[in-house]
Amino acid sequence: MTQALRLGIAGLGTVGAGLVRIVQDNADLLSARTGRDIVITAISARDKNRDRGVDLSSYEWVDNTAALAARDDVDVVVELIGGSEGTALDLVSAALTNGKDVVTANKALLAHHGYKLATLAEKNNVALTYEAAVAGGIPIIKGLREGLAANRITAVYGILNGTCNYILTVMRETGRDFDDVLAEAQELGYAETDPTFDVDGIDAGHKLAILGAIAFGVKPNFSDLKMTGIRQINATDIAFATELGYRIKLLGIAKNIDGKKVQVLEPCLVPESSELGAVDFATNAVYVAGDHIGQTLFTGPGAGAGPTASAVMADIVDLARGVKHPVFNIPASQLGSSDWDNLDDTQGLYYLRLNVIDKPGVIADVSAILRDHNISIESLIQRVRDPDQAVPLVMTTHETRHGDMMAAVTEIEKLAAIAEKPCLIRIEDL
């Protein structure tokens, strides 16, 4: 048998403890599947004394996390600290420089520094893998990089943040508004005390930047990513979406459309009968379209100790088997520009909800602006009548140039009869 693969684990939060549990529970299986033992030699985290529910007594505790990068008894540094800068970045950089393979679950790190780290890994002829960074337990990185390697990818759509999907699902099922459901999710531990990373789309954006890079062979670009979270989605929009046969999902999208390569993260309407429309609560999903495969969907748990650690271990198993891939599927030097095209020249369908003062002539004014921007209305709903009060006016459009849609909304917003900021949501007719 080949000698054991020796892990040094940095970070012993939920995922770190989950990984220790897999190493302990499934040692026999892992050894049969890789032809060698997978062992933990050294561990490091902030608080040595915290009870993590796993026996850590046989691993050497390292106070200075950075030291893991230089240990002779560590083949693979497993970075589970998180955060795009600081200890995580320093550790990963040092480990790669020292010729150690690195496995990480850190989406922020990859989204911000992926290209630099990929270059460093290749220079040192080591692996940098991150199955757990996107969609938790779902083996989507492997799926894209290997399972669908035959294909020119045309589109990736991901439900990449379980907290947002949970909130949107509960809003739909109960009719309650965002703030209310968020507060409950925080109480139940499904959302963080500071929910910004989740509900404003940053976490999903990190993941999208990684998926976009692998799918399209480009440098990951998070800083230019247009992101819209779910704070502005209200119970009215959810109800109208349902009435129209749609679900609202926060989608990370990277696709080739109308000759443009675009990347955007925003809430979208997807048909309730579509596979993505059926993905509820904290479940994540990634839909991939390619030139030969057609379409395929991967769904599963997007977070949690077991699922995330399962993905971390998938990377470790690859390394134990001697399998290494370029970080973003092709050599870093061959990665394309990180520039994505502007959305303006792409065509799309839109849902637009206006809050209008119920006065004669409002619909005529709105319709005229839409007409002047070549926007054709597919359906229009104004059900509530309440003279001189604000009532919702909802419409969906036929295929429309994005730039035209944005310009029309800017103009509509200036009408005196518009009582609040219009809500514009892209419809993805998957």
Added chain:
Amino acid sequence: MTQALRLGIAGLGTVGAGLVRIVQDNADLLSARTGRDIVITAISARDKNRDRGVDLSSYEWVDNTAALAARDDVDVVVELIGGSEGTALDLVSAALTNGKDVVTANKALLAHHGYKLATLAEKNNVALTYEAAVAGGIPIIKGLREGLAANRITAVYGILNGTCNYILTVMRETGRDFDDVLAEAQELGYAETDPTFDVDGIDAGHKLAILGAIAFGVKPNFSDLKMTGIRQINATDIAFATELGYRIKLLGIAKNIDGKKVQVLEPCLVPESSELGAVDFATNAVYVAGDHIGQTLFTGPGAGAGPTASAVMADIVDLARGVKHPVFNIPASQLGSSDWDNLDDTQGLYYLRLNVIDKPGVIADVSAILRDHNISIESLIQRVRDPDQAVPLVMTTHETRHGDMMAAVTEIEKLAAIAEKPCLIRIEDL
């Protein structure tokens, strides 16, 4: 750049032509992703002159397919002939013996001779891969073997035959009966003239035997597999299933339940709200549960030139990258016994439809038999009343020992009031 990987392709039907198309269309991508060119050197099929819609002029045509196994200009033999015996078996055996890697889409070959061929491959230190053999384009072999390698798999459920799923979907949507929908599917080319392989479950059974082997680390066993196809499913059952909130799906199941490791292929009721329940028409899906991942689902096209060739190419990309795995994920010598446990001692839920002569006392007789076998009824529907005529009597059970259920049905079948063979369907409450 490493030297080109040279393919010898045997079989140029739909999938073979699809593979040639990928090699031609995506040569640039494949070369970027693998660091070398992937080229076709030799091809062989039955009819040299058939127009396959792709340009084959630059490849050497080999009349004697078996000769592909011995050519110096072939690194990988790609077997797309099909069938468990004859040319396919001879070619694959010879290629492995000659130290060539083999990629195949042949589920029958693997299901029948998988263990023998795995042993042969390992003896010769070559790869035998078959991503395309199960669920078409869905990268489920890679998902199980690598993406979920951290997990002790507890259950695999697959919708593995697109023809059956198509027929069951159309039956549900139209209320028409099996024979009628099958005839139409044959006319449309969705079903073969001889539909036996599909509708009697043989094709799905081959795939299940392969999935069961990888998931549970055992020798594939097709010959002992208990298979039930979809011929006996009628419009009445579909309607009752819908009324009860279920869909009928032909499921390949390999799972650990009640300490038993069982493998069975049969139509099952799954909740319409479940992810598997939503998989319609020719789409395939594989649901996998593991001890750390929890649950994950892969869906996509289960057949067709592009999707199947995409999966074949995924295997070729692995070989081009120098990645090889044991055939069934662990060395053949370590594969467990091919014996699966008997279903009798497992617990399950059941749907039972009887056609009973509408006479006083029938329900009492049936209920007494069920009671005597410790079977508790969850719901009972007898809606049609037609004295002295046959009417359907439908019930669902609480958790029941399989052996008890079978014994009860055997006894019920003997009652004078039973007008036709009872229809018993397992309920999988996923």
